[in-house]
Amino acid sequence: MTPFPLPLESLLGHWPSYLVYLAIGFGFGYVLEIAGFGKSTKLAAQFYLKEMTVLKVMFGAIITAMVLIFLTSALGLLDYNLIWVNPTYLWPGILGGLIMGVGFILGGFCPGTSVVAAATLKIDGLVFVLGAFFGIFAFGETVGLYEEFWNSSYMGRFTLPQFFNVDTGVVVLGVVLMALAAFAFAEYSERVFGKGLLGAQPRWRLGAAGVLVALALVTLLIGQPTNADRQAGLAVVQNTTLNDRLVQIHPGELLSYLNNRMVVPYLIDVRSETDFNAFHLPGAHHVPLENVLALAQELQFLPRNTLFVVMSNDETAATEAWRILNAESVPNVYILEGGINRWLDTFADAEFQAAYRVSAAGDDQLAYAFPVALGARYAAADPNPAAFNLEYTSKVTLSVGRGATGGGCG
Amino acid sequence: MTAVSRELPRAATSVRVARQEKPYVNPYFAGILLGIVLFLAFFITGNGLGASGGMNRLLVAAQDLIVPSHIDRVPYLLDMAGGDRNPLDSWVVFISIGTILGGAVSGWQHGRMKVEINKGPRISNRTRLLMAFIGGGLMGYGARLARGCTSGQALNGGATLSVGSWAFMFAVFAGGYMLAYFVRRLWN
Numbered sequence: 001m002t003p004f005p006l007p008l009e010s011l012l013g014h015w016p017s018y019l020v021y022l023a024i025g026f027g028f029g030y031v032l033e034i035a036g037f038g039k040s041t042k043l044a045a046q047f048y049l050k051e052m053t054v055l056k057v058m059f060g061a062i063i064t065a066m067v068l069i070f071l072t073s074a075l076g077l078l079d080y081n082l083i084w085v086n087p088t089y090l091w092p093g094i095l096g097g098l099i100m101g102v103g104f105i106l107g108g109f110c111p112g113t114s115v116v117a118a119a120t121l122k123i124d125g126l127v128f129v130l131g132a133f134f135g136i137f138a139f140g141e142t143v144g145l146y147e148e149f150w151n152s153s154y155m156g157r158f159t160l161p162q163f164f165n166v167d168t169g170v171v172v173l174g175v176v177l178m179a180l181a182a183f184a185f186a187e188y189s190e191r192v193f194g195k196g197l198l199g200a201q202p203r204w205r206l207g208a209a210g211v212l213v214a215l216a217l218v219t220l221l222i223g224q225p226t227n228a229d230r231q232a233g234l235a236v237v238q239n240t241t242l243n244d245r246l247v248q249i250h251p252g253e254l255l256s257y258l259n260n261r262m263v264v265p266y267l268i269d270v271r272s273e274t275d276f277n278a279f280h281l282p283g284a285h286h287v288p289l290e291n292v293l294a295l296a297q298e299l300q301f302l303p304r305n306t307l308f309v310v311m312s313n314d315e316t317a318a319t320e321a322w323r324i325l326n327a328e329s330v331p332n333v334y335i336l337e338g339g340i341n342r343w344l345d346t347f348a349d350a351e352f353q354a355a356y357r358v359s360a361a362g363d364d365q366l367a368y369a370f371p372v373a374l375g376a377r378y379a380a381a382d383p384n385p386a387a388f389n390l391e392y393t394s395k396v397t398l399s400v401g402r403g404a405t406g407g408g409c410g
Numbered sequence: 411m412t413a414v415s416r417e418l419p420r421a422a423t424s425v426r427v428a429r430q431e432k433p434y435v436n437p438y439f440a441g442i443l444l445g446i447v448l449f450l451a452f453f454i455t456g457n458g459l460g461a462s463g464g465m466n467r468l469l470v471a472a473q474d475l476i477v478p479s480h481i482d483r484v485p486y487l488l489d490m491a492g493g494d495r496n497p498l499d500s501w502v503v504f505i506s507i508g509t510i511l512g513g514a515v516s517g518w519q520h521g522r523m524k525v526e527i528n529k530g531p532r533i534s535n536r537t538r539l540l541m542a543f544i545g546g547g548l549m550g551y552g553a554r555l556a557r558g559c560t561s562g563q564a565l566n567g568g569a570t571l572s573v574g575s576w577a578f579m580f581a582v583f584a585g586g587y588m589l590a591y592f593v594r595r596l597w598n
Contacts, residue, residue, distance in 0.1 A: 005456035025508020033516035035440035047590035060441020065448035065569035086567035088574030096556025101585020107545015110560035112461035120517030131546020
């Protein structure tokens with residue numbers, strides 16, 4: 001199992017875990033200050049091509065962090081699925097970005113740098129912070145007027161490798177090379193527009209560039225772990241969990257969660273479309289087994305009180321789906337014990353069972369011959385929990401989990 | 411270039427006397443250091459960095475103190491501070507507090523902790539501060555609209571290869587460069 005990111009909250013406790021963020025914030029503020037980002041004139045110079053510090057620091061930071069993230073992910077140290085990737089809301093992002101660009105050139109800061117400027121007693125930084133508070137306040141008061149636009153063009157966790165449909169390593173290498181080209185342009189522009197006032201550039205930067213390219217190449221060569229790699233790494237744990245039947249939950253337990261307002265069940269039905277149409281549980285998502293992997297990324301960041309339950313007619317396909325989702329680090333995934341067949345054996349009335357119960361044609365096949373495809377409209381799909389007195393061992397424990405907690409600028 | 415107020419608070423004066431202002435580090439060096447901080451934020455916590463989010467939550471906390479009933483009528487605010495939710499109970503708030511501390515410590519250490527207004531040579535202090543307020547307002551508004559500022563969107567999403575963040579980053583530079591020529595008097 002990948003050791004990082006750390007499960008900070010279970011390691012340290014809720015409030016103490018924030019000390020880690022305090023330390024990271026300290027490093028962030030310190031580095032912004034030594035870069036000169038507390039000084040508005042230095043930041044604004046970027047837009048007159050005289051001094052390209054902003055571009056150098058930002059792209060330098062992005063490619064350094066990117067290479068390290070994907071290298072450690074390739075090496076199996078970091079789980080990329082568990083880190084926050086800003087969800088794409090394309091047009092609100094672009095419009096917000098344009099407004100921020102205007103704010104940048106007028107005000108001379110961005111929010112993070114203005115905090116550092118204010119912390120070092122720059123009055124213009126302090127006034128900028130006050131302005132930013134006002135802007136944030138104004139947004140909170142006006143977003144209701146165009147909430148539809150604010151939530152539009154949502155593409156979820158959408159990454160450049162998916163967009164270009166190429167291997168992650170190729171994108172990583174491409175971004176590094178693009179940034180190096182931008183640095184070369186920046187130095188040229190500083191010589192022309194800045195009239196060489198900045199003096200000679202240090203020679204070590206060429207070595208640093210070489211190291212980044214080399215690490216990007218290594219990342220590309222190793223490749224990012226596939227679901228099969230992840231399953232192989234987890235094989236022992238997964239087999240033990242499945243054999244000890246720690247994640248197969250009784251139909252009665254699932255029913256209790258369907259009627260529990262503290263927990264949001266997310267039912268994943270991996271059977272054929274025919275079987276799904278014939279009968280399924282209310283609200284179940286029909287996801288053929290081959291689509292489960294693609295779904296995993298979406299499920300990753302649903303609220304922590306979401307309970308995922310995979311189901312097939314019996315357990316074979318559901319178990320396969322569980323292995324995929326578990327390997328992708330989706331938290332709180334369970335299997336409906338005995339599948340839809342056991343559900344019907346438990347909740348369909350005697351008359352219905354006498355009329356339609358057949359023996360299953362094979363492993364994981366439907367053991368009921370439904371007269372019509374009513375889906376979730378059969379009475380047995382939505383049984384009244386008060387009418388059944390079932391005995392079972394509860395297995396669900398919702399874990400706090402680890403990794404991103406809805407990050408970005410939340 | 412720099413207008414320093416004559417009546418400096420005493421603390422600031424003594425700091426200024428005690429420390430010689432040192433030059434900033436090489437931008438590539440700063441970039442690599444910032445990249446390492448950003449990487450560690452993801453590697454250890456999974457969350458990355460943020461700035462405007464912390465400011466947002468501080469503001470909401472203040473609003474919750476003054477007009478709690480207002481919070482309960484606006485869905486966007488409700489999400490952070492409705493009912494018994496504490497808007498300060500968030501990692502991004504602690505990143506922001508750390509940023510202030512880190513900036514202050516470095517500023518003090520390198521003799522750059524002093525009361526001043528940085529501006530272009532051709533504008534008055536008043537113009538500079540007015541522009542800082544307007545620019546800050548636009549930044550704050552845009553950052554919430556875009557769901558993140560230069561740190562929370564551009565740095566985080568840039569390093570984790572989010573499509574939306576890369577589009578956002580180009581939009582920020584485009585907005586700045588489009589207007590830069592027309593406001594050149596502010597800075598040159």
